[in-house]
Amino acid sequence: MDTLGIYIHIPFCGKKCGYCNFYSVGYSKEKIRLYVNAVRRNIKYYSDKSKITDTVYFGGGTPSLLSAEQISDILNDIRNNFVLSENAEITLEANPVMMKNIGDIKSAGVNRLSIGVQSMVDGELEFLGRLHNAEKAEQAVYSAFNAGCENISCDLMTAIPKQDFKSLEYSIEKLCSLPIKHISSYILKVEENTPFYDNNISDILPNEETTAQLYLKTVELLEKHGFYQYEISNFAKKGFESRHNTRYWKCLDYIGIGASAHSCYKNKRFCVPNDIDKFIENNIQPVEITDENPCGFEEYSMLRLRLKEGLDLRKFPDRKIIIEKKIPALLKAGYAEYDGNTISLTPKGFLMSNSVITYLIF
Numbered sequence: 565m566d567t568l569g570i571y572i573h574i575p576f577c578g579k580k581c582g583y584c585n586f587y588s589v590g591y592s593k594e595k596i597r598l599y600v601n602a603v604r605r606n607i608k609y610y611s612d613k614s615k616i617t618d619t620v621y622f623g624g625g626t627p628s629l630l631s632a633e634q635i636s637d638i639l640n641d642i643r644n645n646f647v648l649s650e651n652a653e654i655t656l657e658a659n660p661v662m663m664k665n666i667g668d669i670k671s672a673g674v675n676r677l678s679i680g681v682q683s684m685v686d687g688e689l690e691f692l693g694r695l696h697n698a699e700k701a702e703q704a705v706y707s708a709f710n711a712g713c714e715n716i717s718c719d720l721m722t723a724i725p726k727q728d729f730k731s732l733e734y735s736i737e738k739l740c741s742l743p744i745k746h747i748s749s750y751i752l753k754v755e756e757n758t759p760f761y762d763n764n765i766s767d768i769l770p771n772e773e774t775t776a777q778l779y780l781k782t783v784e785l786l787e788k789h790g791f792y793q794y795e796i797s798n799f800a801k802k803g804f805e806s807r808h809n810t811r812y813w814k815c816l817d818y819i820g821i822g823a824s825a826h827s828c829y830k831n832k833r834f835c836v837p838n839d840i841d842k843f844i845e846n847n848i849q850p851v852e853i854t855d856e857n858p859c860g861f862e863e864y865s866m867l868r869l870r871l872k873e874g875l876d877l878r879k880f881p882d883r884k885i886i887i888e889k890k891i892p893a894l895l896k897a898g899y900a901e902y903d904g905n906t907i908s909l910t911p912k913g914f915l916m917s918n919s920v921i922t923y924l925i926f
């Protein structure tokens with residue numbers, strides 16, 4: 565039986581962070597209620613009892629704004645319309661100051677929490693426009709852990725203006741002292757249509773060289789604490805890699821439900837427009853096809869090379885000889901490793917991933 569991941573996008577936030585270009589808006593209880601009803605209608609629409617759903621991911625936005633009952637209703641709908649595997653990974657993204665009912669959320673079926681910590685330095689959190697401080701982040705992790713959630717991930721941001729090696733090391737040491745199993749670490753980028761863009765924050769970002777050094781330092785420190793790098797931006801204790809996100813990098817099927825959600829399903833990539841009202845009003849979510857033939861060689865290779873386990877060239881015998889001619893230059897530069905079958909990038913290679921991947925596969 566084919567397996568499937570289901571992504572539910574909850575596009576509501578208490579306050580917009582300065583750097584964020586995800587689709588999210590302010591909320592009311594009524595709006596969330598209508599939105600959840602629309603999510604439930606769409607789960608029924610995609611119903612397929614031949615699919616084993618082994619990952620569910622509530623992303624946002626701020627999914628921890630949902631009540632435990634709403635989460636439970638959505639999971640029951642998934643259970644009734646697909647085959648929800650017994651050991652399914654069920655993740656919920658949570659804001660440290662909006663996750664009060666964590667015991668109930670766990671009872672509803674969530675078994676993995678991804679907490680948007682970003683930094684353990686108050687000045688950096690304030691700069692990012694976050695609603696929490698370091699103490700609240702720490703409390704959030706402990707309250708989740710004490711409620712029985714053992715699979716906790718935290719986000720960490722690097723290359724924040726004024727962040728230096730000392731403050732980065734402080735954040736990492738603090739995070740690694742918490743009972744967590746996974747860290748997603750992102751380099752701050754100033755995207756268009758964000759307050760950071762309008763305020764020219766890119767002028768005060770660390771320069772390219774410093775950003776690269778901060779990235780390499782992050783990899784080194786996290787590995788020292790037993791968080792091995794399994795993807796460009798993701799680190800985990802062994803056995804706690806994100807199974808849902810790994811689906812994306814392995815070109816496996818997933819259905820995205822909600823405004824701005826993306827899917828790769830039945831050999832098509834499609835997305836839902838960024839419009840909450842349209843999502844609520846329509847009986848079935850409107851979708852735009854973005855790729856009629858996804859996961860061909862180039863896309864598959866690009867995604868695979870994000871993973872530390874790399875790209876097995878035996879899958880593409882006709883390309884192997886061409887690619888192999890290019891590998892020695894990458895090995896010499898310290899960008900890749902090759903065992904005769906599988907090529908994978910090193911942290912230095914991940915830093916240059918766009919150009920390294922383009923050089924290798926185009």
Ligand code: SF4
Binds near residue numbers: 578581624625659680
């Ligand atoms: S809480 Fe997350 S989704 Fe919401 S604005 Fe901040 S970064 Fe964006």
